[in-house]
Amino acid sequence: MPDMTMMWLVLLIICLIVxxxxxxxxxxxxxxxxxxxxxxxxxxxxxxxxxxxxxxxSLLLLFxxxxxxxxxxxxxxxxxxxxxxxxxxxxxxxxxxxxxGKGRVTLAGxxxxxxxxxxxxxxxxxxxxxxxxxxxxxLMVREEKINK
Numbered sequence: 001m002p003d004m005t006m007m008w009l010v011l012l013i014i015c016l017i018v019x020x021x022x023x024x025x026x027x028x029x030x031x032x033x034x035x036x037x038x039x040x041x042x043x044x045x046x047x048x049x050x051x052x053x054x055x056x057x058s059l060l061l062l063f064x065x066x067x068x069x070x071x072x073x074x075x076x077x078x079x080x081x082x083x084x085x086x087x088x089x090x091x092x093x094x095x096x097x098x099x100x101g102k103g104r105v106t107l108a109g110x111x112x113x114x115x116x117x118x119x120x121x122x123x124x125x126x127x128x129x130x131x132x133x134x135x136x137x138x139l140m141v142r143e144e145k146i147n148k
Contacts, residue, residue, distance in 0.1 A: 004050055008038035025069055033058030085131050090114070090141065096123040105129060105139060113138045 015031035037054040085107060096103030096114050098121050105114040116123055117132050117140045129141035 004041040004047055005038060008034050008041050008050070008054075012038055025066065028069075029062040029066070030054075030058045032061045082134050085139065086133060088131050089144065090129050090131060090139065092123055092125050092127045092129060092141075095125045096121065096129075096141065098122070105141060107131065107139070114141050116140075117142050 012031055012034035015027040015034055018027045019025075019031060033054040033056075036057045037050045040053055041050050088107060090105035090107035090112070092103070092114070093106050093111065094102060094104040096105075096116050098116050098119065101115075103114040103116070103123070105112050114129070115121070115135070115138050123129060123141070123143045128144045130144055131139045132142050133140040
């Protein structure tokens with residue numbers, strides 16, 4: 001029977017090295033599991049118990065501490081507000097014509113390139129449209145139906 005203590009130590013070191021190189025919270029959970037398995041193997045526990053504890057601790061760390069760790073480490077990530085324009089109304093300032101690849105709208109004081117969500121859509125200048133999606137730097141719009 002191979003010396004499991006050495007195997008767990010090697011696995012722990014590999015996980016820590018990979019984590020240090022990637023800084024992506026990829027293997028730290030398994031390093032925790034390997035540490036527990038290393039400690040249990042040092043007291044000569046059966047191999048099946050070492051493996052079960054390795055898996056259990058790794059999975060518990062992954063599922064319960066990962067969301068907290070991601071929130072802590074991703075504190076400086078700048079979020080964009082582009083998705084906040086979906087559902088808003090805009091005014092067509094250049095007629096939207098998908099076949100010609102033209103169209104601009106104004107939304108909250110900013111001008112955007114726009115295309116109709118309908119395949120061969122055309123929307124006249126001055127029309128009010130609703131933003132349904134954002135595709136790259138273009139707004140995908142649908143003409144508002146005005147009830148009179």
